[in-house]
Amino acid sequence: MTTPLLSVKNLRVSFRIDRKNTFEALKGVSFDVMPNQTVALVGESGSGKSVTSLAVLGLLPKENSKIDPQSRIDFEGTNLLTLSNSQKRELRGDKISMIFQEPMSSLNPVFTVGYQIKEVLKEHKNLTGDAAQKRAIELLKEVGIPHAEERIDYYPHQMSGGQQQRVMIAMAIACEPKLLIADEPTTALDVTIQKQILDLIAEIQKKHGMSVLFITHDLAVVGDIADRVVVMRNGEIKEQGTTRDVFTNPKDDYTKALLSCRPVVDSRPKRLPVIEDFMAGRADTMRLEQRSRGVKESDPVALEVKGLCKDFYSREGLFGKKTFHAAKDVSFKLRKGKTLGLVGESGSGKTTVGLTVMRLHDATKGEAWFDGKNIFAMSEKEFLPYKKRIQIVFQNPYASLNPRFTVGQILMEPMIIHGIGNGGEDRSKRAFELLAKVGLPEMSFYKYPHEFSGGQRQRIAIARCLTMKPDILICDESVSALDVSVQAQVLNLLQDLQDEFGLSYIFISHDLAVVKYMSDEVMVMSNGDVVEQGDSDELYRAPKHAYTKKLLDSIPTGLHV
């Protein structure tokens, strides 16, 4: 057995919150990374996976973090924790390098990508001038940047997200490191790009024979590239083993839940199993009960949109203005009690459609027939009674709730505005009922949003919509920001509500599996155009448009057994 390249032993890290309280982020974590091996560190938010990676690099904030003296991080036999600051610094970017989740913000916006790559070369390889330039171009080529000679002088903002991440990788491998730490490198990227980046990392790992510590919340993405998987939760390791073992024969309930609570394209259980289900041992039976989706021509139409166009303008030149067509001639029918999935990558116009339908944007052109009336043609005042009947749940549960309101106020405000309920008591009664409905305790009524987790907040947002008893609910990436286990819970809730109230959903997401799971019909958008539209099962089985095919091919599928 060879010695591990990196060996983390009993790593304990605590953060100081204020003078009295500390928070233990890592409670004794141990794992090894062998040379030429990819290890995936998987966990949801708060699991401690990022803290682990920062600890390895010695980048934890000095002021308020503390590493237990018993801990060890051995790299090539040296305990990194005992190194001096400058020794650590020399290691960083040279022997150990790292790429991050947000390529846009991780690159310094005011320097060219070439400058930033050459900076590493100068620091560690003392490479300057033409030699550095040559090497930088080489690196850019290696990570698949076309026209590298030209792009080397680009600023980060002139590149797409995928290219930015490629630049990050180029910078990370510039000094041929022994260990590359990739911290959620694909999370912020579109699904097609994600695939390319994953492939690139795998390719480079093989080519350079380096080790990769791959950190992600999404088990599905590591199946292809990782040799070993370490599952973390709340600062502890739940399970570790070879990828095959973990995927095929998970031992821990949490691992099992992680593996199965994410919707997959080829199965549509009635409810998604969550951790509690595994603990209660009912997960396996749940998985068998399938739901059938699809629409019939006879289903009544809740909303019909015809020829919706939305343009945005920006100033250009002395007098000119530039038009950006965010949505071009979008038409669809939403059937009562059914879900229309809207899928596409960032910038495809799917959110614009959602916001325009409920008049948060004014449509440039088009009609939206609702309840026998064209709601686009109404004045703001005429529209008010209809407004409550079309509601929306936003993507970011942290931003969509007013932090200065208590949950009670949040829930009662729409009732006050629309005159629902008789007086405060009746309204609070309704609010309590709704809280129960979305699975929140009663006392949530008195709390502020910041006291809730993301999933809980999304439940509050849903409850707020329900106060107005809407006919249509637009879910704009409503589960995208949630951890998979929480996502499953919210999806289950949405399913339940649809079953109970007969709500019609417009379900907007970039996640094809989730859309497939939720939708009766699916509409695929790209660059403001609807490229394909149809029954969801049909469309996923036999995509017609090339773009749809590409999208479907990019879905990470976990382990290819």
Place this chain on the structure above:
Amino acid sequence: MNTAVMNPSIGIERSPGLWSLAWKRLMADKIAVFSVIVVILFVLLALASFFGIVAKGWNNETAVNYAPPTWFKDSHKPSADLSGKQPTTSGPALDTGLAKPEFVNDRDPLRDTINELKGQLGQSTGSGAVDEIKIVDPLADVIAELKKKLGRKGDEIGSGETVKKLDSLPFGADKWGRDVLDKVIKGTETSLLVGFAAAIIATLIGTVLGAFAGYFGGKIDDALNWFYSIFSSIPYILLVLAIAAVLNKKGVFTVVLILGLTGWSNIFRVVRAEYLKHKGRDYVRAANAIGASNMRRMFVHIFPNISHVVLVQLSIYVVLFIKSEVILSYLGFGVGVDTVSWGSMLNEAQNELILGYWWQLGAATLFMAVLVTAFSLFTDSLRDALDPKLK
């Protein structure tokens, strides 16, 4: 790190909002606590002065002119022996000719009345007989006597007691013999009032205009921005002088208006930017989605979320305006004589340092520095507490 952990055992109890969390953070900061205490002490002092509990007699001439502070009583040697001991009718080498021949004014319509009154007041000549023709005071000694009696404002004639003026006071006395400590306390009241009132006016104007400009954008924004750029392009001092000339009245309220009307542009910019940022946020969209009106979105939803910015700006203004009041005083647009402010004291004391009477300058500077420092530190801590990401 999200540290707020839900604790189901709390029961039905109001949980802390962001404000109380911010307050907790604030109170965890030693410097903040200390500065809050100092500020509160100053506010209490100002209130006490306002209600006449302290410094009520700031206008009383209780001590000799330029009486030194008690601690420096012995060490202080005034550069001139003038303090209070100057003969009442001066004219160094010149004689005003007081005890000169009397002047008979046979044209005086009030001659008889005055003579009569003099008789009643017992202000007759030494002989006791009221001379019908001599209507002029038998000056020198009567004046001297009356001056003694009238040495202090408010003393009734005839009380007969000569009030002994003090040689020294804890903080010394000004040129009229008024207690510098009383003055500086009274000045605290005025300066705090000016600072807070002007800050509130400026904040109000700037916030409302900024909110409209930022929230509505478009034509409204253009118009308000135009207005703003006019105000911010004109040199501040010219604006102040012009508005002061227009208001043309002395008094605390005028000072407040001058500062308030000229100072709103900063907060306008800040609030406008905040509204621009917030109007696109999801929670505002959500408010729109539930049918909240523009006003409701602006002031019920957005405002509480930017109120910390306004609050911080407000407290920056307080400090700024307290300091500006000094400059206004220098330019002659300070408070009137019926009150006193730190600015008026500093200006009064401008030349006193060189003369060796440093205490008025010192006291006003000290009080102002302590309050302004405490207030600024408080503002910093407040900003940190309200905006934890800056820590």
Place this chain on the structure above:
Amino acid sequence: MLAYIVRRLWQIVPTMIGVILLIFFLFNVVGGDPAYLLAGKIANPEQIANIRKQLGIDEPYYVQLWIFFKQVVTFNFGASWSTNEAVSSIFATRLPASLMIGIPLIVIETIIAILIALSVAYVRGSLTDRAVMVTCTVAQSISILVYIIVFQYVLAYKFGWFPVQGWGNGIFENLFKYATLPVLIALAVSLAPNIRLYRTFLLDEMNQDYVRTARAKGLTENRVMLVHVLRNSAIPIITNLMIQLPGLLVGLFLIERFFSIPGIGREVILSVERSDFPVIKAITVYVALATMLANLAADLMYKAVDPRVELK
């Protein structure tokens, strides 16, 4: 780019019209009538009328306003009412003095403030940081009037380190002899707020992801702070600098008066006291113009330091 500049310059027009209207209203309409002032000791109504005619203030307001507009467009404000000095010459002779104080001030202040801010931001939360911040706060809590009075008396007169007051002819004489103490006083007042401000800007940037990247690349802390963080903080720093710039023209009036420096600030006070409208108007218009151009310059400089900025 060019289109942007042209449009921005074009936007100056409505603002300038507003400035003209406001200043005209404040000074001509509700302000004083200088005729009585210029009439001398014994003047009869006829003479007053004569003077008003000479000054053109007997014309209806719209005519006066129109003349004002013409003056602005031609940059010819005529001559001072009280000294007959051409307004252009007032600028030519007073501006250098103001700049001689202002430019060293802003240069020294910016350099020192950035250096101190960098060092305290780097050790943020430490005792040094707190001590520097508290010192800055105390320093900025004292009125500039007190600084002037005390420094002039103690440093200049008692210790004799600087001339008590005055202004010379040569650039070097002024810069190194007469301007030193005024600049020092101005620094005492303005350094502290700038350090505090720049520290905040730097801290904002230090929390950004790219700083983490830079560290992960193994760059030295000096490089991280001086190259990566500082360059990114440049935008707010430039904004702050540009906001301060026009203020230097007239903002130092207190210092100019106490040190008998023939600058624009002193001229402003003097002309307001003299109701010398041509000078007031000219100074206002020029400073307003300078302010707007400084804003434009700031925007153009953003482009230079931050490639993301698009001038539209």
Place this chain on the structure above:
Amino acid sequence: MNHKFFTRDTRVARTVHLALSAMLSLPLLLATGCGDQSPKSAKQDIAKEATPTAVSPVQSADGKKVLRIPFPVAETGFDPANVHDLYSSIVVEGIFDSPLTYDYLAEPSKLAPKILSEMPIVEDEGKSYTLKLKKGVYFSPHEAFGGKKRELVAQDIVYSMKRHYDDTLKPVWRFLIEGKIVGLDDWYSAGKKTGKLDWDATIPGLQVLDSHTLKVKLTKPDYNFNYVLAHPAHGVVAREVIEKYPNDTQAHPVGSSAYFLKEWVRGQKIVLEKNPNWRGGTWDFKPSGKDPYDEVLIKQMQGKPLAQIDRVEIYPIEEEQARWLAFKDRQLDLLNIPGNFSQQALPGGKLAPDLLAQGIRLQKMVDPEYTYMYFQWNDPVWGGAEKHKVALRRAVAMAINRDEEINIIRKGQAIRAEFIVPKGVAGHKDDFVSSIAYNPALANALLDKFGYKKGSDGYRSTPDGKPLVFKYNSTPTALEREFDELYKKNMDAIGIRYDTEKEKFADAIKREKRCQILIRGAAWIADYPDGDNFTQLLYSKNIGETNNGCYKSEAYDKLYQASARLPDGAERDKLYMEMQKQFEADTPWVMGVTRLRNQAIYPWVLGYKKHPVLLAEWMYMDVNTGKGK
């Protein structure tokens, strides 16, 4: 000189309690100089002082003698007809020659010819003045003369006088000759009709007999016309120069006196240098006999050529602190001690030991002026001759504590004004004491008596129950604030509510001329040495011009008209006393103070004595540079 009032520096030299008049006029006649030396020790001092060892700190390479003086306000320009502030007038006097000047030492002041070969010949009962010009008086060379010097001739005097009628100049000194010279006003009216003044026209009252003789014909007898001829506003200018710079005469002074404008950086520095083409002269004056220091001056200067000083540098320094410190720092040779620092400089009225030790000399003098506070005669509450209104004004007059003003606000640098003609002006009654003295008890009793009842707040109302407010008008300056403090205190003591009205100077003057100001402080400094210059302040024909309070009394008017026909003398003094009585009886004003001037002089300054009327004494002075010249 208006500007002086706007700036806070009023306090400085001739601290003026807000008065336009004081600034606008120049002292023309004698003021009593007060030497600081006691007569006993004078003799030995003379020898010592006459040969000081102290030398000027300015040692220029070419051995030039430099005199450095401050101005408390910035100058405005140097056109004799146009200059309206005191400080600019000083420079004007240094550059231009008026026909007459004053004897440097004579006391009381005595006129003397300057560019005339003798004093004007007065004929026709004071209606005809014949001026004979000296030969060889030259304007300093200028390109307007083709770069050469040009002789000053009678026609130049005519032209200079005419200029006071040029409206485009906004002339301020026209009143000195307005209506006095035969034909001049007609010439102006004619010019006004055509819209253009005919500069070449001959004026019947200004007859040029030959190039060096001018005969001035007056419209009525005026024995004071010589004083007009000594006024700096009548400094003679050359038409060529004026016409070369029609719009900027202020910046191009070309005169015939001992100094010319060498360098002028506005608001910063005025440099005069000795005119190399100057006609010259010898220092030759007789002691006044009243001031022992005259002997010192004579010893220092007698027989020397005039204009020993090569260069005069003038620095406008606005802030008192800066000026005082600059003087102590030896950056200035002379200083009018700023009021606020007189305590430090003159403890107990004597020069402080540290200054004395440096050999600094003090010269005190009284300005021929007084301050007063007027009530608006037209005001229904405060003005008018009804008894209760007189009583109200009288009570205020008795409540205002001038001694405190003198001691605390003016730091002892003033004396009380008692008589309607101030000290140092013909017609003044030296030992006079007003019947109205500080007596708040009496004032209170008086107000009670006339039904000015106190309300619950302790403030009085008018007899018919209307509010009574003492609304004092002033400019927003630090000095005025001190007055506000004093007056408020004084009014509080008699239960009258005090209020201020702050206005820019220009606005106040405008309203003042329209009788719209209720109560305001003013000052008047002599234009000419005669009491008439002061008694006219209360003449009802002067309402709108100089009678600021719009006081109107038939009795006073009659007395004034009678006095105006009389020359100075016992007969007129009698009338003045009656006028004083009428004045006190009506109390249209509260009399203020007459201010003192303290000049501090470094010992290396020789031959210097502040003349009560002359503004620029430089040509009579010298500076000890330690090198013989």
